[in-house]
Amino acid sequence: MKKLPEDFIFGGATAAYQAEGATKEGGKGPVAWDEFLEKQGRFLADPASDFYHKYPEDLELCSMFGVNGVRLSIAWSRIFPEGTGRINPEGVKFYHDVLAEAKKYGIKVFVTLHHFDTPKALFDQGDFLNRDTLDAFADYAKFCFEEYPEVEYWTTFNEIYPIATNQYLLGIFPPGIKYDLTKVIACLHNMMVAHARVVNLFKENGYSGQIGVVHSLETKYPASDAPEDIHAAFLDDALSIRFLLDATYKGGYSKETLEALDEICAANNASYDFPEEDFVELEKAKDRNDYLGINHYSSHFVKAYNGENAIHHNGTGDKGTGSYKVKGIGERIYKEGLERTDWDWLIYPQGLYDLLMRIKRDYPNYKAIYITENGMGYKDDFKNGIIMDEPRIDYIRKYLTSVADAIEDGVNVKGYFLWSLMDVFSWSNGYNKRYGLFFVDFETQERYPKESAYWYKHLAETKTIL
Template sequence: MKKLPEHFIFGGATAAYQCEGATKEGGKGAVAWDDFLAEQGRFSPDPASDFYHQYPVDIELCEKFGVSGLRLSIAWSRIFPKGTGEPNQEGIDYYHAIFKKCQEHHVIPFVTLHHFDTPKALFDQNDFLNRDNIDAFANYAKFCFEEFTEVAYWSTFNEIYPVATNQYLLGVFPPGIKFDFTKIIMCLHNMMVAHAKTVNIFKENGYAGEIGVVHSLETKYANSDSEEDKHAAFLEDALSIRFLLEATYLGRYTEELLGALDEICEAQGATYEFLEEDYIEMEKASHRNDFLGINHYHSHFCKAYKGPNEIYHNGTGDKGTSVYRVNGIAERVYRDDIPRTDWDWLIYPDGLYDLLMRIKKDYPHYKKIYITENGMGYKDDFEDGVIMDAPRIDYLRQYLGALSDAIEDGVNVEGYFLWSLMDMFSWTNGYNKRYGLFYVDFETQKRYPKESAYWYKFVSETKTII
């Protein structure tokens, strides 16, 4: 049996827009998702898991089931309804109440400042393509650092790469733009500048606690030994992993990375421009990150591809429908010899191990890592309050095992946050894709612990993976 360290944090992860509901309560300002989802007419973010009202129940469940850390996000538009201007006291009081409840139940809050929900007033000004919004975010973050002194762990952003690609490549996030690599690259860069600026504010003002960033990192492999497929994997990795890690830990992009971007831009008719002043800000922050949060669900096998851009996002759980082909970069191969979820996410724990070992080798000043999201979307069966989710337990057993191996081999990982604490609204899937330890009846908002919740409690208490 594999073990995890005694001090290890076993957490649960959430996000404000996906769990709170109450999108028009408490003085909250609008976000682009409100209109985007209403126009689609497929599903609503209200009431989601009703965490806005149910948070005392969920935090009590954390303590009962060995969940010692709670990853949550502050909704920027609950604090500043228009992104800037006068703060909303009702929103401020709400988060203070959550943090107080966490303290009462011995649960450590890990707080993300931005989880896909820029206030609409700023989003409509081109979100992070608009450099003025870098300052708006930094000012909002500074306010939170000074207001919420109960918080010891801060993350600037959640998943910068999915922000850029879901908004401007796949088009499944507002504003629904597809295949615009100029926007993708500049969104990635500007958000990393905003991260760096915020880290520097945090450190230079001497705020108590720790600060980092949460990246979604999905390991890329060549689908064959051919040089063409190896290069395709290199290009996929360059944009989705290396770009982010170099910005975070080097503060400047290497010539090899810039060469990959040039190749991608030539294939996609895109351009980019990075300012020297940005590099100065990023380099200053590059040794100030206290931790790296990693969201990791699956890996990709890549083969060379030249042809029309073609992406089909499996948002329904209709297994085998995913398509990803991007000209001059790669085609992702959904291999039949590797198990996958109904949403075509490969179950490949070696990808997590390889990723962690790579960070240890390539960025030795990384300090420490938290796995801030990992978990299995599943169509849970509900039978009179009993939810037997053995496939999820098997998934967690494999990934926690890979994590244990990486720690044994010298990677400093100090916690794991299962996505998700409870079932929640999913951005592109609605309510049929469930991840939670606790089943939510969205009609009654009653919580039911799944079989996986009892398994997770045992692992948390014993630090033993069974």
Template sequence: MKKLPKDFIFGGATAAYQAEGATEKDGKGPVAWDQYLKDNYWYTAEPASDFYNQYPVDLELAEKFGVNGIRISIAWSRIFPKGYGQVNLKGVEFYHKLFAECHKRHVEPFVTLHHFDTPLALHSNGDFLNRDNIEHFVNYAKFCFKEFSEVNYWTTFNEIGPIGDGQYLVGKFPPGIQYDLAKVFQSHHNMMVSHAKAVKYFKENGFKGEIGVVHALPTKYPVDPNNPKDVKAAELEDIIHNKFILDATYLGCYSPETMAGVNHILEVNGGQLDFRPEDFKVLEAAKDLNDFLGINYYMSDWMKAFDGETEITHNGKGQKGGSKYQIKGVGQREFDVDVPRTDWDWMIYPQGLYDQIQRVIKDYPNYKKIYITENGLGYKDEFVDETVYDDARIDYVKQHLEVISDAISDGANVTGYFIWSLMDVFSWSNGYEKRYGLFYVDFETQKRYPKKSAYWYKKIAESQEIF
């Protein structure tokens, strides 16, 4: 039987916009998602899981079921309704109360500053494509570091890669732009500069605690590892989603191999990038200051060579086989491989998490430690007898915990795991039908019900043994 260390964090993850509700309450400013969901999807974020009011219930459940860490994000527009300027004191008060409840319940808060929810006033003027918003983010971060001294673990951004991907490649996030690879890379770059500036300020001013960044790192494999063109497709896809932002995080620059791939992609698809000397000065200054890397891992992808036009179809409603992904000059994802996949066409491959951890160790040895900050199974839960018999979720998490144990045995410093999600929340471009939580939420009554996975996770957390 495989084990995890005694001081390992067994956490649950949430995000402000996906859980809080109260989108217009107590002075909170708007975000781009408010109207975008109304215009493009079949649901809104109101009231979501009503975490704004239900957090004492959720944290009591966390304590009862052995969850000793929780990922929480601060809604930037709840603190600064326009992203800058006047502070909303009711928002500040809410987060102080939330963090106090966490500590009361012995659940350590790991706090993220930005989880897909730039305030509308800043999102409307270009989001992180606009360099002015780099400074607005850094000023917001400075305020939070000073104000919330009770926080011991800070994350600047959640999933810089999927933000650029969702906003400018797939077009499933506001502003809904598709196939603009230059904007993808520019967004990645400017957010990494924002991260570096915030980390540098945190360290130079001696704030207590730790700070890092959370990257989504889906592992990319060639369909045929003996076909150089498939291998190249996997490498280029990896640059878009992983290597570009990892280089910025830990090298303080982009390696020649990374830039060769970026230049190839832009030669085929068009566009130019605005990289400035001062950007690389701050990236270089921050590259050794990250206390941890958060890895969000759900799936891997298999790539094959492709010469046609770009076309991406997002499977938002869980209709298996509804996905299509091919990028001109990069490659095509192959879904019909001998690997199980979810109804949303996410390929279930725990080995990919092990391989991704080993890549970080090998390519970025100045990493200090890793948390697996998100991992879980999106599922069409069946609510029966006031619970969910989610054996598939248990099996999914078990397999991923086992490869984490293997990675630790092989020398990786992995110190915690946060299941996505603590309780059911809404899933950005997939709605409320795609559930991940340990606790089932009746979105009509907001009542919580432990799933079978919650009882299983409690036993794992208490014993550190994976069974």
């Protein structure tokens, strides 16, 4: 039995494109996902969870079930339909209404400015590979800071690493480019510079509230004690974790990070060029982050690999069908004997504990941490409005126990946001993959609390992990 702090936030997480639906309503401008999904013809982000119309019900459910914090994102193209210039008053009002409804119930709202949904007009000009997008993002952020002073917690970006790799390495996000490490590194760096610029703007203008960034961080372990496997895990970690945390908290990249980048680039005929003025921005921002959000679902065991790039995204959950082999980095292996989810993701709570302790040790200027996403994709069985999801409860229990252990050992973790609040649309799985506390019938848009919702309510009331 573990206790969590009295002021701990027990939250639920969402994202605009995955929850709102209404992709063509209310004056919203297009994003690249609209066209990308239409061309694939498998599923669309309408209706999603219809949060655009159902938010009063969803926030009331939060109040009823002890969820005292909500993560949501502003859809940039709902405010600026073309990314810059013209403002959409209907979109501006929508988020005021959502924030007012949350305040009515005393729910703390963490607002993300960018959650995978750059307006299409900017995306088509190169997204964050185009340095002009950094200016547009800063202007959009400034507008939001001034328009929504009621927001207490701002997040610049959600998951910079998955954006870069899913767009330019795996090719499962638009524009669907594979194995271009030059673009991956440029995207990572430019988005970290954009984050730093917005943090500096926020602090220098004296806006109220707090600001941080959400990184997806998945711990890497060597597949064996062999030196080549240890080095492969180091390289994978350097690109996916160290690069991001160095940029966030060190104001630049360590010698070890740059040496890893050079090795990865040499193997992939890739290159990078970081303008010197960028490091002025990163240096100014490094001690200004009020919190770090961590999205953590899995860990990886990595072995040396010298072949060609070979990545297959497992979108069905069929055990052992995924493949992740990157030239110059390594191969993420299928570790037999370890528990996995319905969607074949490794369940390894030790990875979260190790990650939290590492941040405390290696980046001591962090101020606070929120677990901004963690949860279990599960093929929920719906029986006459009853959803028994004990495996999800067990998953949350194990990961929150790791969080409690890290708090006991001195890490300042202030809250946990389950992905997801309600069932939502999944970028690569459509409507089959369910994470929510509340089951959504996507045809009727009815909500049904799952067994996990009642368990989570008791957890929030008692602060005790049972």
